[in-house]
Amino acid sequence: MDPRLHKLLGGNELAALRRRLRRHFERNAPGASPGLLRVGSLSAAEREALALLTGRPPRDAKSMQIDVSLLDAMLRDAGIARSLRDALEQIDGPVVHLAAARAAVEASWSAVVTGCTHPALAGHLQTPAALGLLKRLARQDASVAKRLLEAADAVLRRLPAGGVARAQLAAETLGNAHALDNGQATATLVLATWRHIERGRSDAAETSDSLDGTAEETSGRALDERIRDVWARAGVLVNELARPALLLNVPVQTNETPVCTPGEPAYLSLRRLLRAPPRWAVADLVVFVCENPNLVAIAADRLGVRCAPLVSTDGMPAAAQRTLLSQLAQAGARLRYHGDFDWPGVQIANHVMSTWGAHPWRFGALDYEAAAADAPHTRHSLAGSCIVASWDAALAPAMQRLGLAIAEEAVAAPLLGDLRQE
Template identity: 40%
Template sequence: MDPERLQRLLGGPELVRLRQKLSRKLLREGGGRLSLSRVSDAERAAVERLIGRSPRQGRSLSVDLETLSHALLRAGVAENLRVALEALDGPLIDERARREEERRRWAELMVDYRGRADTLGLGGWLEALQAGGLLKRLARGSEPRGRALLEAALGVLERLPVQGMSLSALAAECLGDAHGLDTGRPVAALVRRALARHWRGGVARVDPDERSIWAHAGVLVGGDITSAVLTLRLPVRPGRGLDSALSCYCHEAEPTWLTLRQLLRHPPAWNGAGRDVFVCENPAVVAEAAERLGGDSAPLIATWGRPGAAVLTLLEQLQAAGAVLHYHGDFDWAGISMANALLERFAMHPWRMGSGDLKRYADLDGKPLAGRSLEAGWDPGLRAVLEERGRAVHEEQLIDLLLEDLRVG
C-alpha cells in the first residue's frame, strides 16, 4: 500500500463521484464493467492513468473493475480496488443492504413480542408502532433500546387495570422510577398510545387528554378531584359509605357531582343491569330534570360539553354494569363530533338525534353553524339536513321534549 500515490491517483474532491460509483458497483455486483456518462476531465484522466490507456475524447467512460483492481496491484498502490477505496473514504457500506437488515431486525423484534401483545388485546397497537415508526423514533434507531422500551411498556400494560393507583406509584412499581411515566418519557408515550387507541376499546375522544387516557385504566394523575361528572338519580346498591351516600342522593333526586378520584378509588356498586341511563351534553337538562321531575326522572348524566375523564370513566362503569345508555347532544358540528366518538366507543343509542328529529325542529331558531361539517355515524342523512338548515339546535331549546322522555313516574 502506497497511500501518497493512491491519493494522487484516485483521491481528492474532484474524484468523489467516480469513487462513489465504483463503490456502489462493487457492493451491489461485486465487479463488472462500470459505465459513466457526463464524465469530467479529471475522472477520465484518473482512469486512463491507472489502467495505462491512451487519452480519449467524449463525455462517456467505461471501465472494467477487475482491470482497475489489477492495475492498482501491479503499480504497488493497493492490494485491490476495494482496499484502495476504503483507504480513501472509509469502509464500504451497502446502504440498501444495511436498511434491509435494519428492517429485518425491527420486524423480528415485533414478532418476539406479538404473543404478549395479543394476550392483552394489543396486536393492533404493535402493528401501529411498526407501521408508524414510533418505537423506532423513541429508541433513536437503536434496536436494543427499542426492545428495552417495548419490554418496559408491556410490563406496565400487564399491570393494568388498577383501582385508583397514582401514576407515580404505578411508575415506581413497574419501572423503578416514580417519574418513569411522566409526559415526555418514551415508555409513557408507548403506554399512552396503547390506552388511547387500543386497550379495551380505547378512549372515546379524537384527541384524548392525559387524564382521560390514564383514567381509562384506573390510574389517577395528580389528585384528580378537578375532573368531575354531574349526575341525577343513578341507581346504586347501598352498602359501603360512598354507595350509601349515592343511594340517598338518588332517593332525594338531588344532582350529584362525582369526582374521578371517587370513581376510581371507590367504584360504586351500580345497579344498572337493563336500566335506561340517559346522557346529555348540557347541565341545564339535569337542573331542569331535578327541578321539574324530581323522583320521577330517569337516571341522567351531563357531559358538560366534550366529555372528560370522569364522564368517560362513569360511562365505562355503567356499561360494564349492564346499563342501557342513550345520548343526546347539540345539533351542530361539535355536537356531531362528540356523538360520533361516544357512540363509536360505547354501546350507546342516539336519543332524539336523527335527521327526522331535526326536521321536526324546523321552526326553531339557532346560531349559524360553524366549523367543518361531519358525517353522523348513526344517521347518514343527518349531515345533509343540518347543512340545509344552516343553523344549530342546542339542547336548551329542547328541554321540554327531553323531559318528556325522562319522566318515568
C-alpha cells in the same frame, strides 16, 4: 495513506468519482471476481485521474472501462494499495456490501421481534403498522427498539391497573416518573398496544379509537384528552381531577354508600371512578344522558329527588365521562341521549350512541322541527359542516333546510317531562 494515493484519487474534486467506484464493490460480495467496471459521465478531472490511475493516455471520452484485476495488480506493484477496493477504503472508509448489510439489519430486527415475550405486544408487532411505529420510535436502531420493547413489556404487565397515577406507574416500572408522559416513545408504544388489545375484545370500550383527533377538533388539547381516555381505560390516572363527571340521582346498590345526596347534582372524578368504582344499581334501568351540565342543574332545581337518573357528557365526553358511561353500560343501564341541535351536537351524539349503545332521547328530525317552531327566542343560525345523524337520516336534511341551531336548554320542558318520576 500513501501520499501518491491521495494525489491520484483523493480530494473533494474526485469524491463523486470515488462514490461511483465504491458502488461497484457495494453491489458485489467480498471475495467475488472483480471483473470489469465501466464508469460513465466523466468530467475532465475524472478522466485525467483515471488515466493516471490506469496508466492509459488521456482520452476525450465520457466513459471508461476498467479491468479491476489489472488495476489491482498495478496498485500492488506500485506499493500504493493492495487493491482498488483497499484504495477506496483508505480514503473514505470501509466499503459495505449492501445486500449483506440489509440482511444483517433484517436479522437484527427479526431477533428483536421474536425476542418479545409479552403476548399482546408480540401479536401487535406482527402488523406492519406496529413494526413501522417501533422502527420510527427507535430511529431505525434495533438495539434501541429492544430496550423500548422491554420497557413497554414492563408497563403492559401492570395493566389494567386499579387507578394508579401514570407518574407512579412510570416511576415504579421504569425508574423515571416522566417516562410515560405524552410523546415519550415508551408511552406511545404502550398506548398503541393497549388499543390493539381493545380491538381484540368484543366488549372493548371503543374499538375505533385513534389519537389523531378525528372524533374531536384537531388540537393539542383534544389529543391530550384522547390520550388520557386510553390511559383511563387501562386503569391509569392522568390529571385525574380534571373534568369530573356530573350526575344526578344515579342509584348504587343498597349496601353501598350513595355517591351523591338525592336530588342534588354530584361530581365524580376519574380518580374516584377508577380507584373505587361504585356498584351501580342500574340493570335494565333507563339512564338519561344529556350534553350540557346546565340541563342537570335545571332538572335538580325543578325535579330534585323526583328526577330520573341523569348524566351529563359535558360536551364531547372526556376520560371521567367516558369511564362513567362505560361503567353504566356494563352494569346494564339503558342509555338515552339528547344534545344540542347543531353539528357538534350531532357529532357528539354519533359518538355516544356508537360507543355505548345509547338510543336517541327526543333527538330526531320531528323533535328538531318542533323545537324550531316552539322556541324561536332561543335559536341562532346553524354554522359549520353538515354531519349526518347515524340514528335518523332525516335529521341533517331538516337542520340544513331550517338552518337553525337550538341549544339543549331551549327544549328543557319536554325533557323534564320525561325525567319526572312520581
